[in-house]
Amino acid sequence: MAQRADQAPWLVVGLGNPGPTYQNTRHNVGFDVVELIAESAGQTWSTSKFQAMTARLVVSDKGESTKVILARPTTFMNESGQAVGAIARFYSIPAEQVVVVHDELDLDLGRLRLKQGGGDNGHNGLRSIRAHLKTGDFHRVRLGIGRPPGGKAGPSWVLSKFNRSEQDQLAEALESAAAALTVLITEGLAAAQNKFNT
Secondary structure (H helix, E strand, O other), X not given: OEOOOOOOOEEEEEOOOOOHHHOOEHHHHHHHHHHHHHHHOOOOOEEOOOOEEEEEEEEEEOOEXXXXXXXXXXXXXXXXXXXXXXXXXXXXXXXXXXXXXXXEOOOXXXXXXXXXXXXXXXXXXXXXXXXXXXXXXXXXXXXXXXXXXOOOOOHXXXXXXXXXXXXXXXHHXXXXXXXXXXXXXXXXXXXXXXXHOO
């Protein structure tokens, strides 16, 4: 499989909060996606000097291979940019090869949208990444967590855990998000949007 020696890897970052308290919460769906990818590829996580847990894999398509670094920042959500910026600078990864997987209140549970660029839409993790990359031109995989019944979503909603019926819906969405990332990296954004945007 061919890969140019000077080609920078892709960086796929799942957003979430570290620690068992936050496992399986709505705000941690980004972590869930990258954990699924690493597990499916048989890769293990290791502590890095970048304030993140990282795993490495190679994505292959049509005889070409692309190196991918998966990352789960170990800072809390609002400081995710520290890890993302440090990894991107160290490996000379352009913003166009950074993908951030995050929860999205404005999409119903399980809906998936891919895009490149845009604002932070009130998401503090995205705001931190924009600040540290000094651009908003990175890709986003937005995974819907929905809004609470009849109400305004606050910290208690995004930090709440999924109920049993939601977990089945979520499992399918996590699989779709993982597959969408492979298509994004190997075939481009338009192909991934056409196939996976719901």
